[in-house]
Amino acid sequence: MRRLSIPLRALLITVLAIGGTFGLDPFRNYQLATAAACFAAVAGLTVLVGLTGQLSLGHAVLMASGGYGFAFAASAATGPAILVLAAGLLGAVAVSGLLGLLLGLAAARLRGPYLAGLTLALVIALPSAANTLPIGGDQGLRAPFLPVPEALTALIAVEQWHAWLAIIVAALAVTPLVMLRSGRAGLRMRAVLDDETASRLSGVDPGSVKTGAFVASAVPAGLGGAILAIATQQVAPGGYGLAFSLLLVVAAVVGGLGSIGGAAIGSVLVVFFPWVVDELVAAAPTDLGQRLDGNLAVLVFGAVIVAVTVLWPGGAARLLDRFLAARPRRFATPATNTER
Amino acid sequence: MTALACHDLTVGYGDGAPVIDGLTLELGQGDVVALLGANGAGKTTLLRALTGLVPTRSGRVELGGRELARLSTEERVRRGLALVPEGRSVVVELTVDENLRLGGLWRHKHKARKAAVEEMYALFEPLARRRDAAGHTLSGGERQMLALARALLARPDVLLLDEPSLGLAPQVTAQLLGVLRESAARTGLTVLLAEQNVTSALSVAARGVVLSLGSVVADRSAPELAADPALRHAYLGF
Amino acid sequence: MDRFVFLFSAGLARGAVLALFALSLVIVWRAARVVNFAQAALAVAAVYAAFAVTAATGSYSAGLAAGLASGALLGALAERGLMRRLGANAPLPGIIVAIGLVMVVQAGLAIGFGPEHRPMHPPFSQRPFVIGGVPVLSPYDLFTLIAAGVVMGGLALLFNRSSLGLQMRAAAFAPETARLLGVRVSRMVTLGWTLAVAAASLAALLLVPNELGLNPHAADLLFVNAFAVAVIGGLDSPAGALIAGIGVGLLGSLVTGYVSASASPLAVLALLTLVLLVRPGGLFAAKEARTA
Numbered sequence A: 001m002r003r004l005s006i007p008l009r010a011l012l013i014t015v016l017a018i019g020g021t022f023g024l025d026p027f028r029n030y031q032l033a034t035a036a037a038c039f040a041a042v043a044g045l046t047v048l049v050g051l052t053g054q055l056s057l058g059h060a061v062l063m064a065s066g067g068y069g070f071a072f073a074a075s076a077a078t079g080p081a082i083l084v085l086a087a088g089l090l091g092a093v094a095v096s097g098l099l100g101l102l103l104g105l106a107a108a109r110l111r112g113p114y115l116a117g118l119t120l121a122l123v124i125a126l127p128s129a130a131n132t133l134p135i136g137g138d139q140g141l142r143a144p145f146l147p148v149p150e151a152l153t154a155l156i157a158v159e160q161w162h163a164w165l166a167i168i169v170a171a172l173a174v175t176p177l178v179m180l181r182s183g184r185a186g187l188r189m190r191a192v193l194d195d196e197t198a199s200r201l202s203g204v205d206p207g208s209v210k211t212g213a214f215v216a217s218a219v220p221a222g223l224g225g226a227i228l229a230i231a232t233q234q235v236a237p238g239g240y241g242l243a244f245s246l247l248l249v250v251a252a253v254v255g256g257l258g259s260i261g262g263a264a265i266g267s268v269l270v271v272f273f274p275w276v277v278d279e280l281v282a283a284a285p286t287d288l289g290q291r292l293d294g295n296l297a298v299l300v301f302g303a304v305i306v307a308v309t310v311l312w313p314g315g316a317a318r319l320l321d322r323f324l325a326a327r328p329r330r331f332a333t334p335a336t337n338t339e340r
Numbered sequence B: 001m002t003a004l005a006c007h008d009l010t011v012g013y014g015d016g017a018p019v020i021d022g023l024t025l026e027l028g029q030g031d032v033v034a035l036l037g038a039n040g041a042g043k044t045t046l047l048r049a050l051t052g053l054v055p056t057r058s059g060r061v062e063l064g065g066r067e068l069a070r071l072s073t074e075e076r077v078r079r080g081l082a083l084v085p086e087g088r089s090v091v092v093e094l095t096v097d098e099n100l101r102l103g104g105l106w107r108h109k110h111k112a113r114k115a116a117v118e119e120m121y122a123l124f125e126p127l128a129r130r131r132d133a134a135g136h137t138l139s140g141g142e143r144q145m146l147a148l149a150r151a152l153l154a155r156p157d158v159l160l161l162d163e164p165s166l167g168l169a170p171q172v173t174a175q176l177l178g179v180l181r182e183s184a185a186r187t188g189l190t191v192l193l194a195e196q197n198v199t200s201a202l203s204v205a206a207r208g209v210v211l212s213l214g215s216v217v218a219d220r221s222a223p224e225l226a227a228d229p230a231l232r233h234a235y236l237g238f
Numbered sequence C: 001m002d003r004f005v006f007l008f009s010a011g012l013a014r015g016a017v018l019a020l021f022a023l024s025l026v027i028v029w030r031a032a033r034v035v036n037f038a039q040a041a042l043a044v045a046a047v048y049a050a051f052a053v054t055a056a057t058g059s060y061s062a063g064l065a066a067g068l069a070s071g072a073l074l075g076a077l078a079e080r081g082l083m084r085r086l087g088a089n090a091p092l093p094g095i096i097v098a099i100g101l102v103m104v105v106q107a108g109l110a111i112g113f114g115p116e117h118r119p120m121h122p123p124f125s126q127r128p129f130v131i132g133g134v135p136v137l138s139p140y141d142l143f144t145l146i147a148a149g150v151v152m153g154g155l156a157l158l159f160n161r162s163s164l165g166l167q168m169r170a171a172a173f174a175p176e177t178a179r180l181l182g183v184r185v186s187r188m189v190t191l192g193w194t195l196a197v198a199a200a201s202l203a204a205l206l207l208v209p210n211e212l213g214l215n216p217h218a219a220d221l222l223f224v225n226a227f228a229v230a231v232i233g234g235l236d237s238p239a240g241a242l243i244a245g246i247g248v249g250l251l252g253s254l255v256t257g258y259v260s261a262s263a264s265p266l267a268v269l270a271l272l273t274l275v276l277l278v279r280p281g282g283l284f285a286a287k288e289a290r291t292a
Helices: A002-023 A026-052 A059-076 A081-107 A112-132 A158-182 A184-194 A196-201 A206-232 A242-255 A260-281 A286-292 A295-311 A315-323 B043-050 B073-078 B096-104 B110-123 B140-153 B170-187 B198-204 B222-227 B229-236 C002-032 C039-057 C060-081 C091-113 C139-161 C163-173 C175-180 C185-210 C220-233 C238-258 C263-278
Strands: B002-011 B020-028 B032-036 B058-063 B081-084 B158-162 B190-195 B207-212 B215-221
Touching: A002 A158, A026 A059, A026 A158, A026 A184, A026 A206, A026 A242, A026 A260, A059 A081, A059 A112, A059 A206, A059 A242, A081 A112, A081 A158, A081 A206, A081 C263, A112 A242, A112 C091, A112 C220, A112 C263, A158 A184, A158 A206, A158 A260, A184 A196, A184 A206, A196 A206, A242 A260, A242 A295, A242 C091, A260 A295, A286 A295, A286 C091, A295 C091, B002 B043, B002 B190, B020 B043, B020 B190, B020 B215, B032 B043, B032 B198, B043 B081, B043 B158, B043 B190, B073 B081, B073 C175, B081 B140, B096 B110, B096 B140, B096 C163, B110 B140, B140 B158, B140 B170, B170 B190, B170 B198, B190 B198, B198 B222, B207 B222, B207 B229, B215 B222, B215 B229, B222 B229, C002 C039, C002 C139, C002 C163, C002 C185, C002 C220, C002 C238, C039 C060, C039 C091, C039 C185, C039 C220, C060 C185, C139 C163, C139 C185, C139 C238, C163 C175, C163 C185, C175 C185, C185 C220, C220 C238, C220 C263, C238 C263
Parallel strands: B032 B190, B032 B207, B081 B158, B158 B190
Antiparallel strands: B002 B020, B002 B058, B207 B215
């Protein structure tokens, strides 16, 4: 019953979100597309951290890999826009999945801090990689522009069309993840998180579960990168630095590790909050404004994730659950006791 | 004079049923008391609660008449209460010598510490031969010996021992308990010895306390206990 | 050959700074089983203090002392104020709180002092000595090597030869046993953080004059490389941090000199991946405990 209802629920939410775009101006729709991209990546990250206890600081690189995959494949494809889009998404899935597999193979052998270190080094190495590999250096690659279909030109602007695409791609990225999590694979992941030895003794191989979890987490992140490539028509290493990678972690923590709904809240927060703060700061005197610009939001985010982790380990998802009355929590958010 | 006492002590984990339930126990200065009971009777929990490793729900613990409840484990130790926990309490990353010195750091100044360490080497011959060996290379018997030596080094007033015979050959157990009995007799050390191995515990102790489900069910002299078949069958399983 | 000698000696000085920073990470790891992702941010905050004192007094050594003192203070505060409040045996909250701390400290510094790069003048010349026509170390490189070497030697003596060090090691390896022996474990953990952040501050202080200038992100790359070094060496191993630090410093210098500056992070990533695939616990890892 619940298995069936997941795609239906996803469809409902997608339709609602698309309907919601009519209430937004073009810039808000662009921001919505960005938030959808973050949502796909944060959903992948939160499932990885919450269910297997592996912290990746490199999800921005996985997003970038998806963006590059999209740009390459979509530029190579010819034909109607729908074909270009499909080719691009396949490219994104392939490249991010492959990178996720490589990282996952490493992750299967590494404990918490070692994996965090490897993924951190990966983020720092991205600009070097962009300059060394044939992927356009600091300028990055251009992704093809996907215009509004003719039937809709009278109805919506290009930003809104891109928001639609973003919502649909995010839904395609996250829905399988939710189904995976509530199925057998999710059970295996939680078993490995709780006790690797015990799960090994019950016939669950922790190595392949961790590798699989990493791939399952990388593909949505890659699709998130594809969304950004659609919305901005380019992929460049500068957009996927350490600061962005940490923002994804912030979104996952604030939302509540392991919670998809929390990932959505967290993603909207990390996209809109800095913008709101910058708007407010613009009103401050020039000198002070210059100093606060961009920094105040980071300061607040930092303070928030410290506070959430120390005082409120469940994040926004727990808060939401409180509001939705005493509904039993199906997915515990193990912020503690993850690895030893 | 009372060396160690607890009154109405209640201890539990989480919100489960109490493991130690309103327990009262007094040890006189220089007493050697065996703490007996089957698996799960609460022996280890009692010792850990006395040293502050497990928080108590209610009740008092007094060492030499002074209340301990507010003190952390390390402060209780520095007031003369020592615990040799069950199993592997040797710091395996440190050498035998470092483990021993560690035991006396708060008690002795530099020179006195050296003398105290040498004294322990004299008492436990096998350790002297392995001073510079890393802890993880020691056998089970050597580890237990080291843990006991390390506790004695700090000249505690009260020594709590948790299952020192666990996993050891009978001969090694006898040797360890022999040293313990001599030290206690020589220094007036008060000892609470938790054991499942009733015979060897009663051979050292003058008095035995039997725990069952977190309460004292018998508190007699050692010979009386050893001679009471009903009690043995009921609580000690032999 | 001349070029090699120059790059080698420059790499040695870089490696010493890396090793010192990596050692500071190892100290925190051993004391608290946490990788302090905020080490660089705290260290840079201490460098700002050093910079302010040097600017006010004109004395480099006064600034150095102020930097070390504020590093020590920040380390103690971070441990007492934040890290202590997290449950034991859970690295994830520790990492996340440290990341939050990084964001707060770096953004706070940028707001307080402005985002611009402030040039920091070294106490000694950065022009290399020329021996037999070959440029080798500069006086400042030499100062860096000596300062890092003295501090690392001092820390090694403290940990391996003193009673305090014995207590710190025992508290790190077996906290419960250490408490049962009267070791005040929580003080040892705080002391570990204090020493570590002070050492990290020295590393950052030595590094900054060689870089573009002081800014809130001045030690980010140092942290990432030092973390890679600590992981390569095995997080538990001070000797591993030293050896891997020198090794990575040399590698970075040689790759920068012979290939390109932008290839250097890739080389470090490649080395890190290789080491982790062959020995997941680092080169000098202690044996893993049995699980089954």
